[in-house]
Amino acid sequence: MSSKPSIQRRLLRTKEAAEYLRLSAWQIRQLTANGKIPVIQYDDRGKFFFDMRDLDAFIERNRRVGPL
Numbered sequence: 001m002s003s004k005p006s007i008q009r010r011l012l013r014t015k016e017a018a019e020y021l022r023l024s025a026w027q028i029r030q031l032t033a034n035g036k037i038p039v040i041q042y043d044d045r046g047k048f049f050f051d052m053r054d055l056d057a058f059i060e061r062n063r064r065v066g067p068l
Contacts, residue, residue: 012050
């Protein structure tokens with residue numbers, strides 16, 4: 001018996017992206033509006049999606065070492 005491989009989703013909705021980054025949905029919208037996180041939108045009225053790779057890149061760009 002063969003089991004189907006699980007498909008990991010690469011695109012996240014706003015709430016999911018917020019949970020992934022441990023931010024609020026409002027903060028995600030602000031970061032998107034300010035051009036800090038890219039967003040995918042299929043049409044003008046479509047829903048926003050966030051690529052996990054872009055979220056990971058955001059984490060790396062904002063990584064700090066040493067005293068703040």
